[in-house]
Amino acid sequence: MTLNPADPAFADRLSGLLPEGVLRLPEPRYLEEPRGSFQGQAGVLALPQNAEQVSTLIREANAARVPVVPYGGGTGLVGGQVMPGGPPPLVISLERMAAIRAVHSLENVIIAEAGAILADVQSAAQAAGRLFPLSLAAEGSARIGGNLATNAGGVNVLRYGNARDLCLGLEAVLPTGEIWHGLSRLRKDNTGYDLRNLLIGAEGTLGVITAASLKLLPIPASQGTAVFTVTDPQAAIDLLALARDHAGEGVSAFELIHRQGLNFLAETLQQVRQPFAKAPEWCVLIELGLPRGLEAEETLAELFEAAEATGLVSDGVIAQSESQRQAMWSVREHIPLANKAIGSVSSHDISVPISEIPAFIERGREVVAGLGDFRINCFGHLGDGNLHYNVFPAQGRKREDYEALRGAVKEAVHDLVHSFGGSFSAEHGVGRMKTVDLERYGDPAKLAAMRAIKQALDPNGIMNPGAVLKTV
Amino acid sequence: MTLNPADPAFADRLSGLLPEGVLRLPEPRYLEEPRGSFQGQAGVLALPQNAEQVSTLIREANAARVPVVPYGGGTGLVGGQVMPGGPPPLVISLERMAAIRAVHSLENVIIAEAGAILADVQSAAQAAGRLFPLSLAAEGSARIGGNLATNAGGVNVLRYGNARDLCLGLEAVLPTGEIWHGLSRLRKDNTGYDLRNLLIGAEGTLGVITAASLKLLPIPASQGTAVFTVTDPQAAIDLLALARDHAGEGVSAFELIHRQGLNFLAETLQQVRQPFAKAPEWCVLIELGLPRGLEAEETLAELFEAAEATGLVSDGVIAQSESQRQAMWSVREHIPLANKAIGSVSSHDISVPISEIPAFIERGREVVAGLGDFRINCFGHLGDGNLHYNVFPAQGRKREDYEALRGAVKEAVHDLVHSFGGSFSAEHGVGRMKTVDLERYGDPAKLAAMRAIKQALDPNGIMNPGAVLKTV
Structure with missing residues (x-):
């Protein structure tokens, strides 16, 4: 399939069909991604104001065989938002479609445009006395359309599920330019294939x-x-089970933290106050959210007592105020920044079945040690089996020393994850960074079905070429 | 696309590839459905024991262009499990694949074969000290594969979601005969299109x-x-909101019951003990499930007090024992049987956005009254917007008197549902009964995408032809 660039002739044709201000000159910020691994390009940048304008853009791109890259908040970590090669694409940023169209409190439904910032969706829910539980580090700039396109995860998946689980319906423009009007407010609707998911x-x-x-x-x-x-x-896993005995579904977050992360924090971000005087090898951050009639602090105290009695925990701090609560989260949330400051050789967003985590961590240590002298910071969303497994240079050495080993480390970790029935991308997606992993580890029948679906819905291959599925 | 019958030559070919006992002579019970609206047919009946045998069956059917009808518990209400016209199909019953393959308590995961009876899945969970919350009237004979294929709903959707929301992964045979090995135990896995859903x-x-x-x-x-x-x-809707204020996500069921249903019960099933001496016009059955530290009876009593204070409720009974609890559910669960005994002119499994329910019920009464002299029994899963809206002959008249009006009633009700942004099939699916409705009410872009997906994954059109999408 040959695609054509979004060239001046294409831009001219579009400008005759769209109001002034929709088409823009591409700015550098639309062509970069947070990890700096991919440098994007754009022939035309469009900032549409409604679904009809998106439809016009896609219809024309499809007719002219011009590639299209949808752009949300730009916070994706796998290069799904930038197209580094091939003919310069039409980049469509949803940032001007940022309205909260409606809040239906009685129905527990909110209708948001794709460009709405995640934090703004959370705030609109809060203002209506409700919770929109999707929560992740980039929530101040990530946009809900991108969160859905990547099925974002975050810290509350344990209790509330991924972005997918929080979505009732979509309005979307399909690769033909047709608009699917699927903004359902229904909890039950069994009328045909699940296009939403x-x-x-x-x-x-x-x-x-x-x-x-x-x-x-x-x-x-x-x-x-x-x-x-x-x-x-x-x-930690036994403690999670015990926490569920005590709080049922009220366990909202359960994060594993390793001493390595606390040490990196102490080394690079001294201003972050740590919960323990001496960093323990392993600790967990637990959050409970309980209904009327229960006090979360009390339940946490009971949980600690029961866990101490059976030898599961040896020390603990229960937040007594909102500022103490925030301080605990601050430790968890700054670990990625500390990691960045140290500089990893290879980072992995992986998941394994929860009960396999101890064996995986033990085997991982052996496998990585077999490849060289490294430090490992393994932390993250233990409650849903999603660990951030990051491999660093040994103390005193530089990441540059390990260039030659990076590929081997990544492959060894992903192979190990796969052997445990795990995933090489738990929450970040495939993007352009992991298309080779998908081919290596993906189920062949599923991959064949994916290719057939892509071909059926986007026969010209215009939509975000090179993301998820490698283009041949 | 021309399909061929599952004839003796086809059966012969299969029998050379499969162990003895897999192929059977079709029995009548595989060719009937509960409503008696469709009479099925079968050229060959197969009772495979594993996915490999299913794969062999599908691969051969695909090569020979023989239609395939998958068969679960046979409890579907829209004719998805029987193929009344066209060349006699290969019927594949999953009943011999009924094993619970594993229970991972620590992970809160159970792996069940498609032929496992829903009640057996519930029991296996219970034995491990866990809840599998999918619950519906047919749970004693419905099989989990069919529950998933139809995205079954039931009484706990309000809290726990549909079958879809309870599934982490699938093993499935695709129309080519390829086996997709997707029995994931992961909560987070963002590696490609969502084939599961x-x-x-x-x-x-x-x-x-x-x-x-x-x-x-x-x-x-x-x-x-x-x-x-x-x-x-x-x-009732305001009471639901109040119940959530009191019990948070602990509201597990919220069922609306109308006097008409209680009257039908009194008329046809006198042995079912009713909660009130004089049937109220409207009542709701509420179920709460609360974590440790709370007493559901107490919370219900507080809820009643608060609701009475604001005039939302006028009378109430809180179950004081398991037998009282079961008696309440018995009332709710016998209403469909009473309906059946009375004999409806037209029954509808519909949903509308929850806050629109009062207006829908009022308009529905007017619309139906405009068509003739009817009684309406409107009841069901109010908490998730799913009502069973059944229209009956006037007192003293017979359903046969209304034959000529049946189509008009159905269309009027479905048109009204559609005008409220609702669904003509909330939980039963499309099957063969509602393909015309899907064409009438379905979003055109979604329908086009569905047809493209069907063509892409099942180019020969062998899988359950005539269900969901009309065959041309």
């Missing part, structure tokens, strides 16, 4: 999401946060 | 589900059930 997680390769109907939830009456030290990952 | 709800038209990886949940520490009378549907 096909577009969610397709990373812009099957269409452009322009708006979404999202689920809201009750705000828990009482919230509490604690950090407990545990002897090892197995104790 | 495409097969869920496709009603066997895109492949055969052979096993599923399902989510388990904590069993609530305290459960409580009550029936409260409310003045009208608006009060």
Whole structure:
């Protein structure tokens, strides 16, 4: 399939069909991504104001065989938002479609345009006395359309699921330019194939999401946060089970933290106050959100007592105020920044079945040690099996020393993850960074079905070429 | 596309490839469906024991262009499980693939084969101290593969979602005969298109589900059930919001019951004990499931007090024992049987946005009254917007008197539902009964995408022809 560049002739044709101001000269910020691994390009940048304008853009791009890159908040970590090679594409930024179209409190539904910043969706829910639970580090700049296109995860997946689980319906423009009007407010609707979940997680390769109907939830009456030290990952998992015995579905977050991360923090971000005087080898951050009649602090205290009695935990701090709560989260949230300051050889966003985590961590240590002298910072969303498994140079050495080993480390970690029935991309997606992994580890029947679906819905291959599926 | 019958030559070819006992002579029970609207046919019946045998069956059917009808528990209400016209198909019953392959308590995961009876999946979860919350009237005979293929709903959707929301992964045979090994135990896995949700709800038209990886949940520490009378549907909805203020996500079921249903019960099933001496016009059955530290009975009592204070409820009964609890559910669960005994002119499994329910019920009454002299029994899963809206002959008249009006009633009700942004099939699916409705009410862009996906994954059109999408 040959694609054509979004050249001046194409731009001219578009400008005759769209109001002034929709087409812009591409600025550098649309062509960069946070990791600096891919440098994008653009022939034309469009900032549409509604689904009809998106439809016009896609229809024309499809007719002219011009590649299209949908652009949300630009916070993706796998290069799905920038197209480094091939004919310069039409980049469509959804930033001017940022309205909260409606909040239906009684129905626990919010309708947001794709360009709405995640934090603004959270705030609109809060203002209506409701919770929109999707929460992740980039929430101040990530846009909900991108969150859905990548099926974003974050810290509350344990309780509330991924972006996918929070979406009731979509308005989207398909690769033909047709608008699918699917902004359903229904909880039950069994009328045909699930196009919604096909577009969610397709990373812009099957269409452009322009708006979404999202689920809201009750705000828990009482919230509490604690950090407990545990002897090892197995104790952390047993503690999770115990926490569920005590709080049922009220366990909202359960994050594993390793001493390596706390040491990196102490080394690079001294201003972040740490919960323990002496960093424990392993600790977990637990958050509970409980209904009326329960006090989360009390439940956490009972949990600690029960866990201490069985030897699962040895020390712990329960937040007594909102500022203490925020301080605990601050530790967790600054670990990625500390990692960045140290500079990893290779970082992995992986998941394994929860009960396999202890064995995976042990085997991982052996496998990585077999490749050279490294430090490992393994931390993250233990409660949903998603670990950020980052491999660093040994103390005193530089990441540059390890250039030759990077590929081998990545492959060894991903092979190990795969052997445990895990995923090489738990929450970040495939983008352009992991298309080779998808081919290596993906189920062949699933891959064949994916290619057939892509071909069926986007026969000209205009939508985000090179993302998810390698272009031949 | 011309399809060929599953004739003796085809059966012969299969028998050379499969162990003895897999192929059977079709029995009548595989060719009937509960409503008696469709009479099926079968050239060959197969009872495979594993995914490899299913793969052999599908591969051969695809090569020979023989239609395939997957068969679960046979409890579907829209004729998806029987093929009344065209060349006699290969019917594949999953009943011999009924194993619970594994229970991973620590992960809250159960792996069940497609032929496992829903109640057996629930029991296996219970035995492991966990809850599998999918619950519906046919759970004693429905099989989990069929529940997933139809994205079954039931009484706990409000809290736990549809079958779709409880599935982590699938093993399935695609229309080419390829086996997709997707029995993931992961909560987070963003590696490509969501094939799982495409097969869920496709009603066997895109492949055969052979096993599923399902989510388990904590069993609530305290459960409580009550029936409260409310003045009208608006009060019922306000009561739902109040119940959520009191119990957060602990509201597990919220069922609306109308006097008409209680009257039908009194008329046809006198043995079912009713909660009130005099049937109220509207009442709701509420179920709460709360974590440790809370007593559901107490919370229900507080809810009643608060609701009475604001005039939302006028009378109520809170179950004081398991037998009282079951008696309340018995009322709710016998209403469909009473309906059947009375004999409806037209029944509708519809949903509308929850806040639109009062207006819908009022307009519905006017619209139906405009067509003739009817009784309406409108009841069901108010908490998720799913009502069973059944229209009956006037007192003393017979359903046969209304033959000529049936089509007009159905169309008027579905048109009204559509005008409220609702669905003509909330939980039963499209099957063969509602393909015309799907064409009438379905979004054109979505329908075009569905046809393209069907053509891409099943180019010969062998999988459950005539279900969901009309065959031309």
